[in-house]
Amino acid sequence: MRKLRENLRAYGGLVSMTTVTAPGEEAGLVWDTARCSHPPGESCSGRKGCRVVQGAADLWNESSRMWWRELNRIAKQHADRRLRALGYEKRGGLLAYSWEMQRRGVWHLHIVLGMQTAPEREWARTYVETLRTIGPSKGFGFVDAKPLETPREARRVAGYLSKYLAKWNPDGSIEVSETVTAAGRTLLNYVSRDLTLLTGATMRGLRNARLVWASREGFVDELRFRPGELIAAIALLDRRALPARGP
Numbered sequence: 001m002r003k004l005r006e007n008l009r010a011y012g013g014l015v016s017m018t019t020v021t022a023p024g025e026e027a028g029l030v031w032d033t034a035r036c037s038h039p040p041g042e043s044c045s046g047r048k049g050c051r052v053v054q055g056a057a058d059l060w061n062e063s064s065r066m067w068w069r070e071l072n073r074i075a076k077q078h079a080d081r082r083l084r085a086l087g088y089e090k091r092g093g094l095l096a097y098s099w100e101m102q103r104r105g106v107w108h109l110h111i112v113l114g115m116q117t118a119p120e121r122e123w124a125r126t127y128v129e130t131l132r133t134i135g136p137s138k139g140f141g142f143v144d145a146k147p148l149e150t151p152r153e154a155r156r157v158a159g160y161l162s163k164y165l166a167k168w169n170p171d172g173s174i175e176v177s178e179t180v181t182a183a184g185r186t187l188l189n190y191v192s193r194d195l196t197l198l199t200g201a202t203m204r205g206l207r208n209a210r211l212v213w214a215s216r217e218g219f220v221d222e223l224r225f226r227p228g229e230l231i232a233a234i235a236l237l238d239r240r241a242l243p244a245r246g247p
């Protein structure tokens with residue numbers, strides 16, 4: 001959550017966030033009508049508290065990460081090819097993605113695409129178009145292309161993404177959401193390597209920052225760091241801009 005937020009803030013430009021959903025009843029994710037609380041005859045929805053049949057949800061939740069790797073690979077290939085055809089040297093990539101547990105009991109995926117430059121926008125359009133056309137054959141449902149028309153500032157998207165992963169209470173404590181506590185998904189989010197290099201906000205960097213914090217609070221007696229790491233950890237903890245390289 002912290003990693004996602006810090007890194008998207010560092011990107012600074014315009015981004016689009018779109019959502020890749022699980023499929024519906026046509027693909028086997030049928031509603032468990034025995035658990036519905038609305039009157040019979042009304043249509044089901046996650047918002048009404050309806051849930052997908054547990055066995056079907058479990059199966060989709062287990063497989064979707066592998067399916068996503070495959071779909072992402074293909075969409076990236078299409079989008080990179082499109083850039084090459086237009087004469088651009090650089091390849092594209094997602095800035096970040098993050099899984100969220102939907103109310104109906106299956107995961108869906110938020111993806112963040114860079115939209116600052118012309119090649120980034122071209123890459124994002126081709127990428128999302130491919131998700132839409134190939135997604136259903138790889139086990140996924142609806143993918144919304146509309147967000148590409150209205151890019152937003154990266155830090156606002158970061159705020160949105162971190163809000164549902166954890167909520168800050170007025171007293172300063174953190175309440176972890178169902179997305180985080182739900183079992184079975186260890187890799188909750190992903191941040192582009194280009195971005196983590198830019199900010200130093202890697203998992204290891206964040207672990208170090210927590211250690212520095214723990215030491216300041218008196219929970220840890222001794223810190224063992226390489227010099228560059230300690231500085232990076234303190235900078236991250238205090239939210240100072242990081243130097244491009246350690247000393």
Ligand SMILES: [Zn+2]
Nearest residue numbers: 036044045050
């Ligand atoms: Zn229902």
